[in-house]
Amino acid sequence: MYVAPTPAELKRLDAYWRAANFLSVGQIFLWDNPLLKRRLTLEDVKPMLLGHWGTTPGQNFIYAHLNRVIKSFDLDMIYVCGPGHGGPAVVANTYLEGTYSEVYPHIGRDEAGLRRLFRQFSFPGGIPSHASPECPGSIHEGGELGYSLSHAFGAAFDNPALFVACVIGDGEAETGPLATAWHSNKFLDPVTDGAVLPILHLNGYKIASPAVLARIPAEELTQFLTGCGWMPIFVSGHEPGPMHAQMAAAMDQAVLEIHRIQRQARKYGQAARPRWPMIVLNSPKGWTGPRTVDGQPMEGNFRSHQVPLHPADHPGHLALLEDWLHSYRPGELFDAEGRLEPELATLAPVGRRRMGANPHANGGLLLRDLHLPDIASYAAEVPAPGSPGISDTRVLGPFLRDVMRLNAEARNFRVFGPDETESNGLTAVFDATNRQWDAETAPGDHWLAPQGRVMEMLSEHQCQGWLEGYLLTGRHGLFNSYEAFIHIVDSMFNQHAKWLKVSAQVPWRRKVASLNYLLASHVWRQDHNGFTHQDPGFIDHVVNKKAEIVRVYLPPDANCLLSVMDHCLRSRHDVNVVVAGKHPAPQWLTMPAAMAHCAAGIGVWHWAGNEVGNEVGTESTTAAGPDVILACCGDVPTLETLAAVSILREALPEWTVRVVNVVDLMKLQPHDAHPHGLSDAEYDALFTRDTPVIFAFHGYPSLIHRLTYRRANHVHLHVRGYKEEGTITTPFDMTVLNELDRFHLVMETVKRVMAAGGPARAQGEAGAALTRRLEAKLIEHHRYIREYGRDLPEIRDWRWRLSA
Incomplete structure (x- = not known):
């Protein structure tokens, strides 16, 4: 009593x-x-x-x-x-x-x-x-x-x-x-x-x-x-x-x-x-x-x-x-x-x-590793580079579903998001759980239960706050959101990153699971939503924080996304930002290749370029180096870069092209600025010290310049990315409006290679003719989408078909 x-x-x-x-x-x-x-x-x-x-x-x-x-x-x-x-x-x-x-x-x-x-x-x-x-x-x-x-x-x-x-x-x-x-x-x-x-x-x-x-x-x-x-x-x-x-x-x-x-x-x-x-x-x-x-x-x-x-x-x-x-x-x-x-x-x-x-107030004391399935079991089949894919996040969904299942008894993993789990392509998680919901239900509702593992409320603040409280008391989670609207929690991210930074310096504090963001519905696939849904700037905001805390990943395809997410869910005391697409897209790497590529964080895609000794898995033996380097970071920039490479290799076959793909954005920084950064020697081996580099980037171009300004070849780095252009339009036109499309990338390449001189300059007239042809193609594109409401057939049906 x-x-x-x-x-x-x-x-x-x-x-x-x-x-x-x-x-x-x-x-x-x-x-x-x-x-x-x-x-x-x-x-x-x-x-x-x-x-x-x-x-x-x-x-x-x-x-x-x-x-x-x-x-x-x-x-x-x-x-x-x-x-x-x-x-x-x-x-x-x-x-x-x-x-x-x-x-x-x-x-x-x-x-x-x-x-x-x-x-x-x-x-x-x-x-x-x-x-x-x-x-x-x-x-x-x-x-x-x-x-x-x-x-x-x-x-x-x-x-x-x-x-x-x-x-x-x-x-x-x-x-x-x-x-x-x-x-x-x-x-x-x-x-x-x-x-x-x-x-x-x-x-x-x-x-x-x-x-x-x-x-x-x-x-x-x-x-x-x-x-x-x-x-x-x-x-x-x-x-x-x-x-x-x-x-x-x-x-x-x-x-x-x-x-x-x-x-x-x-x-x-x-x-x-x-x-x-x-x-x-x-x-x-x-x-x-x-x-x-x-x-x-x-x-x-x-x-x-x-x-x-x-x-x-x-x-x-x-x-x-x-x-x-x-x-x-x-x-x-x-x-x-x-x-x-x-x-x-x-x-x-x-x-x-x-x-x-x-x-519970020192959650690392209670933290237990997640049971994670083998990512190879979820791999997208890639019989050849450029194979069609159902969408990267829809490949990830079954993996997260089974993370839910394997940790159901421990009840230490949840997915958080502002009513966008389905929209972002993660519907498969509902095979294993429901949305947690303790209010009234009505006929026609689905996946609602008092004991669900998916937390959805149309407030990014609540999703982030719930997840932070969950992580700080010793559990694991994932926050999925539309890329443009993750800015709503910019300040919350600031505070959590500061907490992680300070607590890492307190000896009696134990490390907690990382705060993992999955940003889908990204800037390049908002053709039906328009300008309001286009903003890749959260990445810029994140990289302001301490290097020992922040990580940014832009996997180019589904297998790379699986590899990156497996790593993020295993990591401790980081903020991991992963940007991935939810629309059908080409798949480039087999799972073994994706795992190796993601482990490196950056690398040459030898099969895409045409340097001498360019067999898959070998290093170039071209003594003079390539005439041009086409670099890419992000799924759509990767697609447009490889389409640009196919045009260059067919129209100007004597030009030597190297393709570099970036998964881990922080690799671009010097090693003394970020623990993932490349040494100058490693960076120069990829980008050389004097070769023109045309860099197709998912976000704002200035960020790449900011990360690489100390590099020897920075003066020859030319970045294309989002420049605040967008409307209700076609997917390809979004890239055209921001001059990230294959045609602008090729024209930029021709301009920079010709300006650099060297043996490739001998094909100046061929390069000029190619530029005129692509300018005409852009006019044709503009007319076509306004008449038919969709992209040109050659854009919609494009496939990577060049042999290695």
């Missing part, structure tokens, strides 16, 4: 809260004198004050009460800190529970440790003011607002015993991602998933403006949250005593209701979607801080958001700071050596039940 906490227990809980508040204020302000054993002086205060107080006391209050219910109900719980700059609270609480000193032994649980704890906060060489990767128990930094609740749900998926307490700031609640995340409860299965307990923290203000949800009537807020499918439990007030009693009752009610929901579903079956509980905590911003400063309100006001006092600039503030710190009565909380009083220390959970020590 449930028994409410006694007044004595609540009094101890209040003391624990005071201890966390004291440590939080100390982190923001103090350089020395951590236990106030003497009068405070300016020398005890940090020379530069950085940090955020306003959200901190409310989070300390929540954390203390979560500790109580963890112990009372033996909960397996992690804490997601949504409000920005909540670092003082999570650092203070993980220090009080002992986890912090375990991972950082030099910050001991004594006076010297307190001094180091305070000095490191928001200080050069120390730790940030967020719940950063350096903080144990954190999977969410909160530096950018909006993602806490989607991260919390991602953590809860496939973790049936886990409770995820997610604190949401009222400012954060105004962001689009968070506003959408309330609907994640329609995707949570009470049988196989854990529980998410949102705690909406209303403290009235953002940095300077009022927060919307804190300034609407309680009835309206109740209607909003109830309309989103939640059962809100309200805690509101200012005086600590009554607030502790309210919060304890609210926490107990929420936990008991969650247990009731789970027990009902797991024992008797799920009858209807449950209405999960949540807590709304309405407390003053800057609670327990100075009421007024310099005649202006501080507690309960936006002025408490950051650093409320500045003793160096305002002499009267030093006394206010000293009074503030003494108001927590530290002598009752810590002994003379600086250790937390034993009676209070027992309030924290122990071992892995501490939220700072929970292994």
Whole structure:
């Protein structure tokens, strides 16, 4: 039978809260004198004050009460800190529970440790003011607002015993991602998933403006949250005593209701979607801080958001700071050596039940390798280069289907995407699973079930946030999306890449599975959608991040896509971006050849060029090197390049052509710039130091120049790619509009070879005649598509037929 906490227990809980508040204020302000054993002086205060107080006391209050219910109900719980700059609270609480000193032994649980704890906060060489990767128990930094609740749900998926307490700031609640995340409860299965307990923290203000949800009537807020499918439990007030009693009752009610929901579903079956509980905590911003400063309100006001006092600039503030710190009565909380009083220390959970020590918050500890099938079993048959294919992603689909099947028992792999799994050619996964869906269904729906493995919501933010939470707690996944609209999560990608970069430098953090993007429905096959669906620039955005984190792959065909995806699902602590087509396309390499090519990341396709000694699998023996190099990266650029090669080899057979295909984009960078990069000698062996290079690229041409500007042959590199031209048109016309088509590639080749001189210049008239013929062909193409609405027969029916 449930028994409410006694007044004595609540009094101890209040003391624990005071201890966390004291440590939080100390982190923001103090350089020395951590236990106030003497009068405070300016020398005890940090020379530069950085940090955020306003959200901190409310989070300390929540954390203390979560500790109580963890112990009372033996909960397996992690804490997601949504409000920005909540670092003082999570650092203070993980220090009080002992986890912090375990991972950082030099910050001991004594006076010297307190001094180091305070000095490191928001200080050069120390730790940030967020719940950063350096903080144990954190999977969410909160530096950018909006993602806490989607991260919390991602953590809860496939973790049936886990409770995820997610604190949401009222400012954060105004962001689009968070506003959408309330609907994640329609995707949570009470049988196989854990529980998410949102705690909406209303403290009235953002940095300077009022927060919307804190300034609407309680009835309206109740209607909003109830309309989103939640059962809100309200805690509101200012005086600590009554607030502790309210919060304890609210926490107990929420936990008991969650247990009731789970027990009902797991024992008797799920009858209807449950209405999960949540807590709304309405407390003053800057609670327990100075009421007024310099005649202006501080507690309960936006002025408490950051650093409320500045003793160096305002002499009267030093006394206010000293009074503030003494108001927590530290002598009752810590002994003379600086250790937390034993009676209070027992309030924290122990071992892995501490939220700072929970292994789910250090997901690499729980990570297990995926069981992956042999990709050779899914290979596209390629009897000869250029064989027709059903589409690259449709070849990948059965492989992902069987990844689902092989890991069904472990329940550690999911596919995420904004309602585009079918559209992107991955329909085969539905042979093995359904879309997870806990809302109502209607006749005619298909592949919907409470326990599906495909997560779809028409919000890229939610898909990415769910996946990040899933990965950071030790599982694997894939995010598939239309290429143009993956930009919606540019900033989320930024934050995750930064988390990976920093956490890789934290010794006690373990590597997690990579964040894998599959971008289909790409720029070159948006003929029916038009200009709005055309943008390959996510690649440019990705390569800005640290080289040890980011990888970009553009497989030219289905077998290369299988090889790349097999690698990505095995990788750790990377962000892998894979761009692939979903339309029928030529297939170039057998599976053994594709695996070798992808392992190298870049290589000469000897069978496509005509250098001397050009048998398949051999190196060129042409001493002088080729007259021209045609390079390509991406499926459509590869197709157009090989079509251009076929024209050149038939019209100008005496010209020596080398074909280089790039799968791993980062191979183009020097090795000292990216771990996948080629050395200068390796790069020069492929591209020479002085041969014209015509490079057909999937994305914006400037990116290739950016990656290769340090190379010796950069002056001879001429890149064709997307240049913001597009409309409702034919597939081939998309390449023509951007001058990436075979005809423009050939004309560019003729121009550059003739300008370079050499033996090939002797065929100048033949080259000029070829250019005139292709210019006429472009005019014919323009007329034909406008009359018949599709590409010329010679384009539609083109096949690679040149012998090696």
